[in-house]
Amino acid sequence: MYVREAIGQVLHQLGVRTAFGVVGSANFHYTNALITAGVKFVAARHEGGAAVMADAYARLTGEVSVLSVHQGCGYTNSLTGVAEAAKSGTPLLVLAPEATEPTSNFFVEQGEIARALGAVPLRVRSAATAVADVTRAYEVCTQQRRTVVLNVPIDIQDQELPDQPIPTDRRVVVGPTSPADAEVERFATLLEEARRPVFVAGRGARSPEARAALLALAEQAGAVLATSAVARGLFNGEPWNIDVAGGFSTPLAAELISGADLIVGWGCGLNMWTMRHGRLIGADCAVVQVDIDRTAIGRHRQVDLGLWGDVAETARVVTTSLAGRGALRAGYRTADVRARIERQGRWEQVPFDDESADGRIDPRTLTVEINRILPRERTVSVDSGNFMGYPSMYLDVPDENGFCFTQAFQSVGLGLSTAIGAALARPDRLPVAACGDGGFLMGIAELETVGRLGLPMLVIVYNDAMYGAEVHHFADSGAPLGAVRFPDSDLAAIARGYGYQALTVTRREDLAPLNDWVDDPGRCPMVIDAKVTTNSGSWWLAEAFGH
Incomplete structure (x- = not known):
């Protein structure tokens, strides 16, 4: 088996179901190998479009999607879409053939370009390591929710693999993480004392498990519910949903958020758009941020408490702690606020x-x-x-x-x-x-x-x-x-x-x-x-x- 064939087989066996791209001579064979293995291939008319299609597909399915591009110019054509995916934490795997000779017309520093975009640059190092290299790239996508550019040198594609079985079940499952007990208790205390708490759920909360856990905690704490723009729709049907926080906020949502004494960002960066350059955060408002990405906490603004953990798991353990402290808190959940949300909670209701x-x-x-x-x-x-x-x-x-x-x-x-x-x-x-x-x-x-x-x-x-x-x-x-x-x-x-x-x-x-x-x-x-x-x-x- 050649390396180019193994790439298709390994990725399909690991779970890839759909790939996007534009085919050139350098990615012709392993794209066909993906198709032969059972992966659906969507041919776009431009690599930039293909990258964005793959990004959107991964966002809405939660699966790793693959982008297959030609070496050099095909890769650079895709860069805006790859940058969008990298900035968004999309599990996108870019298969990029690589010209290794600087004299080649197609030569660019593809790994350095990937790093500059915020993607993870990896490489198929040899025929002997090809299966491990492809598997590692897939696992970085799934476990770290990162965009990976896997460079595949042209000469290595055509090499034969050593006699070895293709693994069919190598998947490292990482369980949900929760913050330290002391942080959980401190968070529960902030919720216990808050009179007007607001939860803002972002990209990291877009799952049924996170939604259910946040609804349970919001009921305990008396919080109203908002999302960043990318998570719009997460709390549809809930009477305490005030829709999107930030520049798209209705007048009522902006009023309630800016009047909060506690704002909690759940898998949400609380950036300038979501918080209107900070103007939605009152002078006496405490800010808490929960994120699975430790580097995201406090990146856009100073927080009073940062919790490193999975959104769903963190919400569950904090709910348990808060429930042990007594009855439900009214918080922002008053009859007047609910009536106003029913009358003015959507833009279509604003004259x-x-x-x-x-x-x-x-x-x-x-x-x-x-x-x-x-x-x-x-x-x-x-x-x-x-x-x-x-x-x-x-x-x-x-x-x-x-x-x-x-x-x-x-x-x-x-x-x-x-x-x-x-x-x-x-x-x-x-x-x-x-x-x-x-x-x-x-x-x-x-x-x-x-x-x-x-x-x-x-x-x-x-x-x-x-x-x-x-x-x-x-x-x-x-x-x-x-x-x-x-x-x-x-x-x-x-x-x-x-x-x-x-x-x-x-x-x-x-x-x-x-x-x-x-x-x-x-x-x-x-x-x-x-x-x-x-x-x-x-x-x-x-x-x-x-x-």
Whole structure:
């Protein structure tokens, strides 16, 4: 057996089910070996798109996904998606062929590039160590929740393995960790004394076990429940859920969080976006952070108590400690707060003046109407830009696996590919991609991938014919804006060229055909080219830039 064949067999036996990529000569053989072993391979049109698809797929399945790219230029094409995955703690394994001769056109320091992105660089060192090297890369992904770049030198791929069996059961299972007893007791004391506690759950709390444990502890402590943007939907259906903390917060959520005397971040970095540059933390508020990654604690802000441990396990042991101290605490859970959450807890319940005019539709009006039409079972994937708060907060999602938010690197152009990965992870749900016109055009090559895969995707383009974040940020400065404004594009016509159905929307009534599309069981993908209003920046961006 050759090394290239062993790579495919070992990864499939370890648990890899899906791989993404663009095939070139250097990754041709081991990509085929993955397919032969039983791994589903999704061919993208660009390595950057493939990386983002793999990232989104891993987020929503919890599985290690594989990205297969060509040496050198294929690898560098993927880097924005790899950086997003690395910053997000996604268990993504990048298989990168490696030219080892500096005279090769394809030679770059691939390991150093990976390290600079925050990924873990590893290498297949020889035919004798190939199986162990691939296995180690997989285990770093699973056990450390890291993105790994496994470099595979070209010459080693074609070497024969020594006679040795391929292992089929090497999986080191790491049990949940909990903080020290003294830290648990100190945390329980803070909860016991708190009158207005708020729990903010982040990426590290996105699991059924963590959700159940946090609900039990929140009931003991009298806490209201919020999430960071990436965990939106985790507490759906709970009466004490105030939705997203940070720039996307409703006025009520911002009020309750800023009035808290204890904020607990559960697998959540409490960064500038989630805490509005710290403005959501009151002067007398204590801050606690729980994270499985020791280096994440206190990274973005000083905390009064940091607990290194698994979210679910930590919540369970603290619940036991707190329950032993007596009856349930009322905390923030009063009749008045509950009634306010029922009346004002969602953005759709916050009144607004419809600013649709002059052939352009208010993005709030647009999104509220689309939300009404679409089925509840959906996955919403959001690109970056001035528009992003509207689909993030006005489109409902069924749970935390119905929302895919690739914003750790804050790159424009990832939305469409994110939606492809999410659609493959959750084929039981309607995939929805929300993009600005700039991001849509950046990722447009993957429209072909959507059609080829037969995904019944809805792509909503918030088309203001500009890079809205920059226009609204610099509009009052007197600086020229010609570099960030563009002629209007007929994106619906472009979509039809890819075989899509398409709508141009300038008013609410233009969305009527969407009802028929939703009811069509054999629907092809659809693009909505929504000509949105341009007179002001979004609320979340105004808040962020106003810092």
